[in-house]
Amino acid sequence: MSAAAVQVDRSYLRHELMPLYRRNVRIWLRVPSAVLPPLFIPVFFLVVNSSALEGITALPIFENVNYVSFIIPVSLLMTVAAAGSGSGLALVQDIDTGYFDKMLLAPIRRSSILLSKLMMDATRAALQAMLVIAVGLTVGGSIATGIPGGLLLVAMAFLFGLAYSGISINIALRTGSPEATQASFVIFFPLVFLAPTFVPLEMLADWLQVVARFNPVSYVIIGLRALTVEGYVAGDLLGAFVAIGGLGLVTMTGAFRALAARAAQ
């Protein structure tokens, strides 16, 4: 009523999601340190391992697969996870400068703040995944399932990226601390290295096999790897989707709850 003079009817997309999404993309592109490092590690990893570890595929269990193809999935997860950690960091900066308060003061749904952020994370994860795949193909890798499988690979990587960014968003909203949020990247190490990252699950030590079977990231790697070295293995793909969905459900529920808690003090 009071502000009617300059207001038109609200549109969820036009007045909330899109303007905030555009802003998130803008901020991302203007911070070079948020664009480059998440790409550096996985690309480095791909290039170095492709030459250094190639001999490993001579082992019978590998059945002569191309090792670059074998580790492209790990690289993909690394890049989207690194970017996902940055997602919470951008949020914590907004909290720190008070810009987050400004968004809370605006007459928008609180969920739009988070959704617009996740949309940006998805965009970024998809772009980076495509880049990593391109690098992988350049250094000798291949994708057994061809272009459709490659697209599925990108889609799965970006869904995993979304689920993963929920972790840093949670920490950001709950602590408001840049240090704690930054540190969320360390969670990735046990997730990635207690998994069939460099060799097939069967080659891991017994205890590690047990741990890896409880690690959702194992199933994501196995599913993605099926696409790069084997083909559409239904069981593996299903396992990956269930793992991503489960992780996403947990982190997103937590993130939206954390937002509600922060907004309603």
Next chain:
Amino acid sequence: MSIIEVRDLVKVYKRGDVRAVDGISLDVEEGEIFGFLGPNGAGKTTTIRILTTLLQPTSGTASVDGIDVTEDPAAVRNAIGVALQEAGLDGLSTGREFLELQAALYAVADPRARAAELLATVGLEDAADRRIRTYSGGMQRRIDLAAALVHRPRVLFLDEPTTGLDPASRSRVWEEVRRLNEMGTTILLTTQYLEEADVLADRLAIIDAGAIVRRGTPAELKASVSEDLVTVVVPKGHKGKARDLLKGARTITRFEEVDGHFQIHVPDGASAMPSIVRAFADAGIKIPEISLRRPTLDDVFLRATGHRLEGDDGAAPDQPTDDLAMAGSERSAR
């Protein structure tokens, strides 16, 4: 009905057990500038955060433009403009991008046009396409003020709008605030500057330790101290005689010696000064200097709280500041 109504508002921060706001009631009438004056940690920012829906009160009620802030916070957000102490700017965006986004979020019909209009209003057209992080403190306050105005709110909350600004930038913000008020915007502003409260506010509430200790117009408040201060410089050798003279005087309230000067408290300085000069002359004391000081809001503050607002860094040392109180509850890494 008052445009802002606050009744028995209490906010207790659980962590640290700080009673930041301790039973505040106030009414702000439509069209006025209401000043909320107090030192750091007095509870000003907490009150503003409750009124602007960023914080939930522990108890008590508050309404803005007839809307209860806890029952319908979304409607309140639509009706108000807010510029918080921490400007909450987006340093990586340009001023124009920032205002266009803000206008879009408030569903303003033509965000581009509105942003351009506001950039002109606050005199930032030249800096419009520079990133906000390159702005000076004064420019940042102005862009933040512009952001609070995108939807032409009827009520504007300004939390310490000039803290940390140089005098020139400060008076520029003052002019803007007055202009907005003349256009009909009701403004509630907090400040720890007496001068700001004196210059801008139609009415004032003085807040200390979470409670309102005095309220009224600046003139009423100053009159309530009801004392002017006449300072007389007395030549050496005449001090004893001057002391005897003042002790015998019936028209003065009291006097004290400060830095070798005599400070004489009188109900009405303008009429007392000639008789003081005459009395000293009659006693054979030639006064080289005499001056008159009217009560300031600082005197009002001192009278109400027992300590001065300015000069001792505002806050009593044993009191947590608003910032600290918040650190405990919502911002651990500041």
